[in-house]
Structures are given as structure tokens and as C-alpha cells.
Amino acid sequence: MHPFHHINTRAPRSGASRSVMYTRFSRAYDMLAASFEEQHRQMGVRLLDPHPGDTILEIGCGAARALKPLAQAVQESGRVYGLDISPQMLRLGGTRMRHAHLDGAYLLICAEARKLPFASSCVHGIFLSFTLELFDEEGMQAALAECWRTLQPGGRICVVAISAAARPTWLLRLYTWLNHKLPQVVDCRPILARSALEAHGFHLIKEQRAELFGLPIEIVLGEKPGFLERSTML
Numbered sequence: 001m002h003p004f005h006h007i008n009t010r011a012p013r014s015g016a017s018r019s020v021m022y023t024r025f026s027r028a029y030d031m032l033a034a035s036f037e038e039q040h041r042q043m044g045v046r047l048l049d050p051h052p053g054d055t056i057l058e059i060g061c062g063a064a065r066a067l068k069p070l071a072q073a074v075q076e077s078g079r080v081y082g083l084d085i086s087p088q089m090l091r092l093g094g095t096r097m098r099h100a101h102l103d104g105a106y107l108l109i110c111a112e113a114r115k116l117p118f119a120s121s122c123v124h125g126i127f128l129s130f131t132l133e134l135f136d137e138e139g140m141q142a143a144l145a146e147c148w149r150t151l152q153p154g155g156r157i158c159v160v161a162i163s164a165a166a167r168p169t170w171l172l173r174l175y176t177w178l179n180h181k182l183p184q185v186v187d188c189r190p191i192l193a194r195s196a197l198e199a200h201g202f203h204l205i206k207e208q209r210a211e212l213f214g215l216p217i218e219i220v221l222g223e224k225p226g227f228l229e230r231s232t233m234l
Contacts, residue, residue, distance in 0.1 A: 040131045040160050040210055040217050041066050044163040045073075047206060047221045053077040054124040058133025059113045059143070059152065060084055064093030070127065071102045076107070079105040081123070085112060114142040121152045124228065131162040133188040140191065143201045152227020157202060161216040163209075165191035171214045190215075197222040 045066055050056050050073040061067050061082030071080045084090050090108045095108055111117050113131070126147050135143055147157055165172060172190060194207055202222030210217040 004153045009195075010076065013060070016140070028085055032052055033231050035213070037130055038065065040219060041065075042069070042213065042220075043208060043210065044127060044158045044160040045131055045221050047208065047219055048125050048156055050074050050078070050125055055081075056123070056125045056127065057081045057083065057116075057123045057128045059136070059147070060128055061093060062086075062089045063082050063088070064108070066105065066127060067093060068096060068100050068102070068131055069110075071100075071106050076105075081118075082108045082114070083108065083111050083113065084108070085110065106131070114139055114146060116146045116200050118150045118152050120149050121206050123150055124152055124155045126155070126157040128158070130162070130188060132159055132193065133161045133191045140196065143202075144196060148202070148224065150202050151224045152228060153224055154228025155224050156205070157197065157217070157222045157224070159193040159197065159222075161193040161220075162188050162190045163216040164192050166215045169214065169216075172216065192218045193218040201225070 003159050018129060048070075050070055052073070052075040053076060054074045056070050056074055056079065058067050058070060061084050064082055067080055067082040074080060082093060083091070084093070087110050090110055094108055096187075097108075109117060114133075128147075132140055132143065151157060168190075180218075194204060197220060201224070203225055205221045207221070208219040210219065
């Protein structure tokens with residue numbers, strides 16, 4: 001398989017407003033992600049445990065901070081797809097991937113998670129890190145339905161998200177209030193990632209808990225029931 005390094009940077013129409021925000025603050029957001037989210041992102045990558053030869057899709061890949069270790073894990077025989085709604089974030093991601101001198105194939109795509117540009121049952125693994133909670137309830141359900149459609153039976157999905165804990169602390173209550181009042185600034189709403197995955201038919205494999213400045217974090221690994229064939233399908 002020949003490596004390919006292509007970036008489709010045409011912003012999806014339905015995600016235009018959020019795309020503008022992330023494009024405008026892309027470098028600042030990338031630095032923020034590096035400083036505060038890296039530990040939890042790497043925990044999620046390890047939990048997903050991609051194999052050489054796998055085809056992996058990261059939704060909300062941003063500047064490719066997780067895409068890099070995912071590409072290293074699948075090696076030259078595999079491929080990774082990074083999807084985001086911000087063209088500028090994808091440009092930063094493309095630079096990061098090139099500087100890493102990765103030999104495996106990767107494709108960066110500007111598209112919406114609610115309508116993935118992939119065939120059904122075509123990837124071995126899906127990774128979402130601080131992405132699913134960017135959607136409202138309807139959008140999250142649509143995105144998870146697309147994850148179910150795109151994932152091969154037996155494939156895995158890993159979600160890293162701010163958790164709406166059963167017993168919320170005052171800090172989580174404050175964060176939730178800020179999300180309601182200032183969604184342009186505090187754009188991630190706490191969710192129940194495990195419950196969301198199970199509601200869509202994914203089987204829970206493993207769940208880890210962590211904290212980010214006192215906010216509860218869920219790192220959840222689910223599986224689409226069925227038999228996984230480890231071969232490159234795209």
C-alpha cells in the first residue's frame with residue numbers, strides 16, 4: 001500500500017459556525033489541548049489498542065495529536081483517517097504528521113461526524129477525544145449512529161469525554177452552568193459516555209475514570225457485536 005497524505009479542507013456547511021471558531025483560535029486550542037488533554041487522550045489511545053494493519057478513524061482529530069500515535073500503531077500496513085470540521089486545525093495536523101516522518105497512510109478530511117463520508121462497516125476502530133460532548137443531544141445521537149454504521153462488527157470505539165457524574169460536584173455544576181450560559185467559550189457539555197454507547201448497542205469492554213482540574217473524565221471502550229476481520233478495507 002502506498003502512503004497518501006491528503007487534506008480535504010472544505011468546511012462542511014452544517015458545521016460552519018463551529019468551524020469558524022476553531023479556525024480562528026486553532027493554534028491557541030492546539031496549545032490548550034497539548035497542555036491539559038494530552039494525558040487523557042493518550043489513555044484513550046492505549047485503551048483502543050490499535051493493531052498493525054488496522055483502519056482507524058478519529059473523529060474530531062484537531063491538530064492530529066492523537067492521530068500521530070494511532071498512525072504509529074497501525075504501521076505501514078494500516079491507515080488512519082482524521083476527520084474534523086476546521087480546515088485550519090487540519091492544516092496544523094497535516095504539518096504535525098509530516099514532521100513525524102510517518103510512513104503509514106493517513107487522510108485528513110474536513111467533514112461532519114453526523115454524516116460520515118465512509119461506507120458501512122469499513123473501519124476497525126473509532127476514536128473520539130473531547131469531541132462527542134461538543135454536540136447537543138440530537139447531534140450526539142446522530143454521530144453515534146454514524147459510528148455504529150461505519151464500524152465493522154467486532155470493531156472497537158473509544159470515547160474520552162467530560163462526564164456528567166451521578167453525584168456532580170460544585171465544580172461540575174459550575175462548569176455545566178457556564179456551558180449553558182457561554183457555549184461559545186465553554187463548548188463541551190458533560191455527558192454520560194458509557195450510557196450513550198450502550199444505548200446504541202455497543203458492548204462495554206472497559207471503563208476508566210480520571211479528572212481534569214476536578215472535572216470527572218470518562219474513558220470508555222465499547223465494541224460493536226460481531227466478528228472482526230483484521231484487514232484493510234478502504
